[in-house]
Amino acid sequence: MSEPFDVVVGGAGIAGTTSAYYLAKRGARVCVLEKGEVAGEQSSRNWGFVRQQGRDPAEIPLMMESNKIWQGLERELNADIEWIQGGNLITFDTEKEQAGWERWVATARGFGLESRVLTRAEIDELVPGNAFECRGAVWTESDGQAEPRKVTAAFRRAAEGRGVEFHTDCAAFEILTESGKVTGVAGERGVVRAPTVVLAAGVWSSRMLRALGLKLPQSWIRGSVARTTAAPIQSHAATWTGVAYRQRGDGSMNVATRSADHDLTIDSLMLFSRYWREFRDNRGAIQLHLNRLFLDTFWSRFTQAGLERALTRHRTFDPAPNMKTLNRVLDQVRRTAPGAHDVEIDFTWAGYIDMTPDMLPVLDRLRAPDGLVLATGFSGHGFGMGPIIGRLVSELILDPEPSLELHPFRFARFSDGSTLRPHAIV
Numbered sequence: 001m002s003e004p005f006d007v008v009v010g011g012a013g014i015a016g017t018t019s020a021y022y023l024a025k026r027g028a029r030v031c032v033l034e035k036g037e038v039a040g041e042q043s044s045r046n047w048g049f050v051r052q053q054g055r056d057p058a059e060i061p062l063m064m065e066s067n068k069i070w071q072g073l074e075r076e077l078n079a080d081i082e083w084i085q086g087g088n089l090i091t092f093d094t095e096k097e098q099a100g101w102e103r104w105v106a107t108a109r110g111f112g113l114e115s116r117v118l119t120r121a122e123i124d125e126l127v128p129g130n131a132f133e134c135r136g137a138v139w140t141e142s143d144g145q146a147e148p149r150k151v152t153a154a155f156r157r158a159a160e161g162r163g164v165e166f167h168t169d170c171a172a173f174e175i176l177t178e179s180g181k182v183t184g185v186a187g188e189r190g191v192v193r194a195p196t197v198v199l200a201a202g203v204w205s206s207r208m209l210r211a212l213g214l215k216l217p218q219s220w221i222r223g224s225v226a227r228t229t230a231a232p233i234q235s236h237a238a239t240w241t242g243v244a245y246r247q248r249g250d251g252s253m254n255v256a257t258r259s260a261d262h263d264l265t266i267d268s269l270m271l272f273s274r275y276w277r278e279f280r281d282n283r284g285a286i287q288l289h290l291n292r293l294f295l296d297t298f299w300s301r302f303t304q305a306g307l308e309r310a311l312t313r314h315r316t317f318d319p320a321p322n323m324k325t326l327n328r329v330l331d332q333v334r335r336t337a338p339g340a341h342d343v344e345i346d347f348t349w350a351g352y353i354d355m356t357p358d359m360l361p362v363l364d365r366l367r368a369p370d371g372l373v374l375a376t377g378f379s380g381h382g383f384g385m386g387p388i389i390g391r392l393v394s395e396l397i398l399d400p401e402p403s404l405e406l407h408p409f410r411f412a413r414f415s416d417g418s419t420l421r422p423h424a425i426v
């Protein structure tokens, strides 16, 4: 490793990689440590929706800015990332849901977003031949989709082109501090010194912070996804209608659903008081499982040796998809999506999603220890935010103030008595 570095980044998902890119673009010397492969966990396993629609109001300005970046990203990175600005369509079934969406649309319009509520007839005009069972939908035309497997890889190449060093199969074990200031990271291949550390470790972030006495309430859920064979292309709207799907440029589809699996870990018990309301409200959508993960990750919460063992044993989390759920999803997609009646599942995968109690990320520069920047907790929608996360992390480090309001994303909200409830509709 060619020290000195200005910044060490722990974790090369989309958050860590875009952070490295935007920092290097502004002249910083950056080293990225990744325990497995670049984007091996959430950032290559997501659906690929890039949406402003349905977000917590606090996130809307960030996503609007991210959306602008996405529009020019293929040019900026000189790469094919399968960006398609095909819009985002979410159907609703009941009067109550409609009222909720109408309120959300009014808020979004206040920010200048063009979202609108569609009638059943307008849905049919937009997606001819659909058999959606719904009362209406909400539509944001400027939303899009991109291919997760390509996006972080493209940011990595562009970052390397600006001198960023990526070290894969190289876990960050401990964030080092001296007299209240960050001094670097003790990594699997030795100490890397830098006055600033960005922690972007996805589901592992809370465990990395415990050694510093910092408590990040973070839970994991397992989402399953299937890629289908190709169907004639009908619409590039990323669609959420009981099931979620998007059709790619080659006609194949990513299909999934909101219902997810929760593999119990020791955090499930220790954070129960933080999550029980969400669990109760989404009881039908979450299945609980007790499996190997409980023992595999148990000691990583309590001891440094246990953490180091878990980080090197789980180089890349590759959990099993829930095939029962995916077969049900496939059945519904075939019945309701136009032109999709003959598609088959081509391949499947799953990924652990990191969730915070209010489903908002942590994007913050801490004072104690000074020099630690957190970019984590993206709660199932950090792919779309990827580009703006990177830019904001670079601003948190290089500028007196970031260009957007980050107060709702402060780390202190977990301990300053704030009431934390999700305000996102999806």
Ligand SMILES: Cc1cc2nc3c(=O)[nH]c(=O)nc-3n(C[C@H](O)[C@H](O)[C@H](O)COP(=O)(O)OP(=O)(O)OC[C@H]3O[C@@H](n4cnc5c(N)ncnc54)[C@H](O)[C@@H]3O)c2cc1C
Pocket: 010, 011, 012, 013, 014, 015, 016, 033, 034, 035, 036, 037, 038, 039, 040, 041, 042, 043, 044, 045, 046, 047, 048, 049, 050, 051, 170, 171, 172, 173, 200, 201, 202, 203, 204, 205, 208, 223, 224, 225, 311, 315, 316, 350, 351, 352, 353, 375, 376, 377, 378, 379, 380, 381, 382, 383, 384, 385
């Ligand atoms: C099934 C599924 C569907 C989703 N759908 C969408 C969607 O459609 N749209 C959307 O916007 N978002 C979606 N998301 C969420 C999105 O993928 C995540 O919010 C985003 O990828 C998080 O990026 P990240 O960089 O924070 O985390 P990750 O991608 O998980 O990256 C963290 C990285 O840090 C590494 N790491 C951890 N600890 C250490 C350590 N100690 N040392 C070194 N490296 C370490 C890990 O190996 C990993 O590579 C989905 C997620 C899943 C799983």
